[in-house]
Amino acid sequence: MTTKTMQLLRVTHLRGPNIWTYRPVIEAWIDLGDLEDYPSNTLPGFYERLTAMLPGLIVHRCGIGEPGGFLQRLREGTWAGHILEHVVLELQNLAGMRTGFGKTRQTSQRGIYKMAFRTRQELVGRAALASGLELVHAAIHDTPFDLAAVLTQLRELVDRHCLGPSTSHIVEAATDRGIPHLRLNEGNLVQLGFGAAQRRIWTAETDQTSAIAEEIASDKDMTKALLQCSGVPVPEGRVVTTVQEAWEAAQDVGLPVAVKPYNGNHGRGVSLDLSTQADVETAFVLALQRGESKVIVEQFIPGNEHRLLVVGRRVVAAARGETAWVTGDGVSNILTLVNQQLNTDPRRGETEDFPLGVVKPHESGEIILELERQGFTAYSVPAAGVKVLIQRNGNVAFDVTDDVHPSVAAVAALAARVVGLDIAGVDMVLEDASRPLSEQRGAVIEVNASPGLLAHLKPASGQPRPIGAAIMDHLFGVAHNTDKLGRISVVGVTGRSHATPVARLIAWLLHNKGHKVGLACRDGFYLGARRVHAGDSTSWDAGQNLLINRSLDTAVFEHNSHRILSEGLAYDRCDVGVVTDIGDIAALAEFYIDDQDKLFNVVRTQVDVILSHGTAVLNADDAQVVDLAALCDGKVIFYALDPASEVLIAHRDRGEAVVFVEGGQLVLAKGQTTVARIALNALGADIQALPGAVLAATAAAWALGITAELIGAGLRTFGLTPTKKHIEP
Numbered sequence: 189m190t191t192k193t194m195q196l197l198r199v200t201h202l203r204g205p206n207i208w209t210y211r212p213v214i215e216a217w218i219d220l221g222d223l224e225d226y227p228s229n230t231l232p233g234f235y236e237r238l239t240a241m242l243p244g245l246i247v248h249r250c251g252i253g254e255p256g257g258f259l260q261r262l263r264e265g266t267w268a269g270h271i272l273e274h275v276v277l278e279l280q281n282l283a284g285m286r287t288g289f290g291k292t293r294q295t296s297q298r299g300i301y302k303m304a305f306r307t308r309q310e311l312v313g314r315a316a317l318a319s320g321l322e323l324v325h326a327a328i329h330d331t332p333f334d335l336a337a338v339l340t341q342l343r344e345l346v347d348r349h350c351l352g353p354s355t356s357h358i359v360e361a362a363t364d365r366g367i368p369h370l371r372l373n374e375g376n377l378v379q380l381g382f383g384a385a386q387r388r389i390w391t392a393e394t395d396q397t398s399a400i401a402e403e404i405a406s407d408k409d410m411t412k413a414l415l416q417c418s419g420v421p422v423p424e425g426r427v428v429t430t431v432q433e434a435w436e437a438a439q440d441v442g443l444p445v446a447v448k449p450y451n452g453n454h455g456r457g458v459s460l461d462l463s464t465q466a467d468v469e470t471a472f473v474l475a476l477q478r479g480e481s482k483v484i485v486e487q488f489i490p491g492n493e494h495r496l497l498v499v500g501r502r503v504v505a506a507a508r509g510e511t512a513w514v515t516g517d518g519v520s521n522i523l524t525l526v527n528q529q530l531n532t533d534p535r536r537g538e539t540e541d542f543p544l545g546v547v548k549p550h551e552s553g554e555i556i557l558e559l560e561r562q563g564f565t566a567y568s569v570p571a572a573g574v575k576v577l578i579q580r581n582g583n584v585a586f587d588v589t590d591d592v593h594p595s596v597a598a599v600a601a602l603a604a605r606v607v608g609l610d611i612a613g614v615d616m617v618l619e620d621a622s623r624p625l626s627e628q629r630g631a632v633i634e635v636n637a638s639p640g641l642l643a644h645l646k647p648a649s650g651q652p653r654p655i656g657a658a659i660m661d662h663l664f665g666v667a668h669n670t671d672k673l674g675r676i677s678v679v680g681v682t683g684r685s686h687a688t689p690v691a692r693l694i695a696w697l698l699h700n701k702g703h704k705v706g707l708a709c710r711d712g713f714y715l716g717a718r719r720v721h722a723g724d725s726t727s728w729d730a731g732q733n734l735l736i737n738r739s740l741d742t743a744v745f746e747h748n749s750h751r752i753l754s755e756g757l758a759y760d761r762c763d764v765g766v767v768t769d770i771g772d773i774a775a776l777a778e779f780y781i782d783d784q785d786k787l788f789n790v791v792r793t794q795v796d797v798i799l800s801h802g803t804a805v806l807n808a809d810d811a812q813v814v815d816l817a818a819l820c821d822g823k824v825i826f827y828a829l830d831p832a833s834e835v836l837i838a839h840r841d842r843g844e845a846v847v848f849v850e851g852g853q854l855v856l857a858k859g860q861t862t863v864a865r866i867a868l869n870a871l872g873a874d875i876q877a878l879p880g881a882v883l884a885a886t887a888a889a890w891a892l893g894i895t896a897e898l899i900g901a902g903l904r905t906f907g908l909t910p911t912k913k914h915i916e917p
Contacts, residue, residue, distance in 0.1 A: 190222045192231075192328050194268050197300070199317065201310045203728050204756030205797050207790055208304040209289055212756065214313045215304045217295075217780075218269045223328075224299040229265035231328055238262070238271070238327040241335055242278050250274070267292075268324060269301035276305050276313075276320040283342035284541075285312055285350060295780040302780070312345045352376050353540055354641040354655075355391050361656025367664065367674035368760045370735060380663065381674025382759070383740040384704065387663045392611050393638045394663060401608030405637040408450055408484055411607060418606045420599055421631045423617075425486025434472040435465050437485040446489075446633075447471035450482035459557055460580045461488050467561055474553045489617040489631045495584045496592070496600035496614045497644055497655065500662040503597040505644035505653040506621060509584035512547060513577055516570025522559065523550050523566045526578060535585075535648045543585040543648040547578060555579055585643045587650025591622040599625055603632050610662065613639025677703075677742040678759050679888060682794040683768030683807075684748060684775075686881040690766060691746040693875065693885030693906060698742050700902035701894050706734040708758070709746035715739075726751050731758020742892075749790045753779045757797060764888050765794045765820075766805040768880070770812045788812055795819050803891035805884055808835040808846075825891055827883035831855070847887040849879055854886060854903075856896055864896030871903045 197217040206213060228234055239245060239259065248258035258274050273290040280287045289306035307313025319338045326333035351359060355376040359369050362380050370379040376391045388395040393402075404410055409427045416422050426437040427450060438445045447468060448458040459471035468485070475483045493509035514525040526547050530536065536544040549555045550566035555578055559565055562576060570576050596618065604612035613636040619628040644653045664673045677698075681691040688710045695707035699716050707714035708730045713721040715737070726746050734743040735758065745758060749771050770791050773781060781787055795804050795816045804820040807813045808828035814835050817824045826839050827847040836846045843859040854866040866886075868876060875882055882903065889899050 190226075192221075192223055192226060193325055194218055194220045194223050194272070194321070196317070196321065199314060200754065201307075201313070202304075202754075202756035204731075204758055205760060205793060206304075206752060206756040207793055208291055209306065210760060210797065211289065211306055212308075212310075213289070213304040214307050214310070214317060215302060216272075216317060218272065218301045218303055220268050220299045220301065223268040227265035227267055228262050228271060233330060234327055235259075235262055237330060238275075238324075241323065241327060241333065242275065242282075244278050244281065245274060248274050248278070267301070268328075269294075269303050272317075272320055272324050273303050273305055275323055276316045279316040279320055279323070279338070279342060280305075280307065280312065282339055283312065283316070284346050285309065296782050297780065300780070309346070309350045311349050312342060315342055315345055347539075349374065351378070352391060354645065355389070357641065357645055358389055358391075358656040358659055361654070361660050362674070364657070365660055365664075365673055367660065370732065372736070379736065382678070382735040383676035383706075383743060384738055385674050385676050385741075386736075386738060387674070389659070389663075391638060392641055392659075394610060394659070396610045396663075397637065398608050398610075402637040404607050405609060405612070405635050406451060408634065411635055414606050415603055415632055415635070418602065420603050420606065421625070423487035423489050423631050423633060425484055427482050428472070428485055429482055431469045431472050434483060434485050435468050438462070438465075438468045441485065441487050444488040446486050447475050448484050448486075449475045450484055457554065458581055459554060461490075467557070470557055470560070474557060477553065486633075489629060489633070491617045491619040491628070491630065493581050493584055493633075494588070494616045494618050494621055495639070495643060496597065496616060497639060497641070497653075498601050498604040498609070498612045498614055499655070499658045500610060501601055501605070503592060503600050504589075504658040505655060506587070506589045506592045506597075507584050507643045507647060508586045508588045508621065509581055510586060511577060512579040512583060513575050514570075516572055516574040516576065518572035519569065521567045521569050522564060522576060522578075525570070525576075526566075530578065540642055541646070543643060543646045544583060549578060552579075554581075583648075585648040587644070587647035587653070588621050589644075589650070589653055593622055593624055595625045596621055596630070599630075599632065603635050607635045609635065609637055611639065611659070612636060675761075676740060677764075677892060678762040679742070679744045679764045679766070679892070680747060680757065680759070680762045680794050680797070681709075681745065681766040681768070681884075681888075682747045682749075682752075682791055683766075684771045685769040686878055686884075687746050687748065687768055689875065689878055689881040690768060690884045690888075691744050693881060693903075694766075694888045695744045696906045697885060697889040697894055697899055697902040698744070698892065700905070701898050703742040704740050705742045705744065706737055706740045707744045708734055709744070728755040728758050735759060747794065749776055749781075749787065750779075752790055752793050753781070757793065759797070761797050761799050761802075762794075763799060763802040764805060764891050765798045765802070766884050766888050767791060767794055767813050767816060768807050768884055769810050784812065788815070792816055792819055798822050803888075805887040805891060807880070807884070808833050808839075809880075823891070825887040827880075827887045829879060829883070845887075845890070847883050847890070849883065854882060856886065856890055864900075866896065866900040866903065870900075872906045874907050875903065 200215045203212050247255045250257035270292040273292045277290050287306040292303040380387045412422045424441045428434045428437050444461045444463045446460045457475045462468050495507045496503050497505040514529045530547045600614040603614045615634040618630040681687050691709040695705050698705045708725040710724050712719045713725040800821045802822040804824045808826040825845045828836050829849050831848045831850045845858045856863040
């Protein structure tokens, strides 16, 4: 009896570069069971049911490299593991977490496959995998599947666990410039870059954003006073705490006035163009509900609200607000008219994906007051042709960046500097942003810390602005060599033969030169010469601890194939990658690594991540390690115990660098030129018995620019036994 079902045997989140790709993936081991005998073209109605449920599969390229490629494979016949890969990717895309990478490979055991797919968040990826398995089975067996409910669940997970859209945009801009990132919490706190070269962001706040500046921005009265002292035009106003004070202030500053919460944001609780005592008092109560115990009453400045985004010292984006109106038909009430004429706009919605919000005239206090001033409620029926003002503010989402006059931009940038914010949302009321400020009655009404970015990323009209790129320029500057932006020197050591002493030696040689070095190896976790934790520290988590440390300018990591297969590398790219040997298949049997080619593909991960300006340090005495040289994007230094090695000779003939032992000396040579010789008998006693490790470490140090003299001095003073007491966490 056939059941035509498959099951998941193991699911692993590979959080760093791995055998599949440079990015994090979820790897699933799948037992197809009897589905191994039933490719897709042998399952009646399967193609039609699957494509009806997921019509977006039509754009999947698969092996032929063009849209429709996967559907072609599906018609011709492909296996369930491969189908599950594409279903999981599509579910993630439909949930709002765009991904595109996936691969499925058969193991040597019949019916057992390894499938990997890119995911930006582990919990979402695992949930999509579980739901994808159910969906494929439903399509095979023609049983019900509630796709809408699944997508609702996945979208909730995306909203709860993924980076917000603004933070994601900034992180993508960093990725485009080759700047690595680490997520530091479950929210939007992100580290850009590694070690001492890192910067941190929390959405639109950076590690340059002053806490004092944020406090000033939150105190609107202080902000206005500072701006006024600096020549920035602001509306005259007062802070009040009672209804009576509000009306007195309105008369003092001159009608009409605006009333708004002392600590409000996003235009909530703001009432504009108020000319009567009743309106001012009602607006005061409304503002009080949104704020603390204080309310601001200030001059009303005619014009449209604008948001100018300042990054560093310049305006990088600007958006204009528009008033919202409806026109009566003599039959429908205002609530119905709003739903028909405003809320049907596809740009309006409840989530951050929409540039404009849903208008709720029966719930919004600001709109209720605006309607009352016109003699209406949300349930009034305006006469045919009568225009009703619904909303004066809150629609700042219409891009005008290219129209902003230099004088307007200069005032916005000055306002941000006066408050002290490196990134600020400066709210201005302007008749026309394209005209000089001297020709209109414009004013700055607020300066906001941690400004929202979506109005500039997804404007209601106009083009999106590259805010993330501007923030990268602000944080890291504009560099010609983008390979070094946000990066410290990273060294990876992979192999079973003497990998730990190689890593220890490299770290010591760098420390001896004056680098601030961190080391994560099997022997422990080191900061400089001090071991702070004894025990195996080759895990992904230990590696992250190095990259987070702001005092380090260099990090050295030891790996083995088991770690690569179970976790991935802790970093995305490295300057130097050392491979001492390919290793032993027997130790990896649990991963279905059962031949030398598969083992080679595991170890090549270390070479695949070497930067184009970096160096692979390879053992010329291991034929498979030698084959890795062709995969390196950077330079290669071979090392060997035998100076007559054919690999070394050929490499020297090409003018390349090698390290070898000759006549009791460690020799560094480039081409036919001997660069330096170091006597082996002068080295520390601990490492004289490990000439291969000394060669590998010397080559790595040389690749990192350490002179032969310093290498020799470091080798002579190194000891494998830690000389400083370690400190357990």
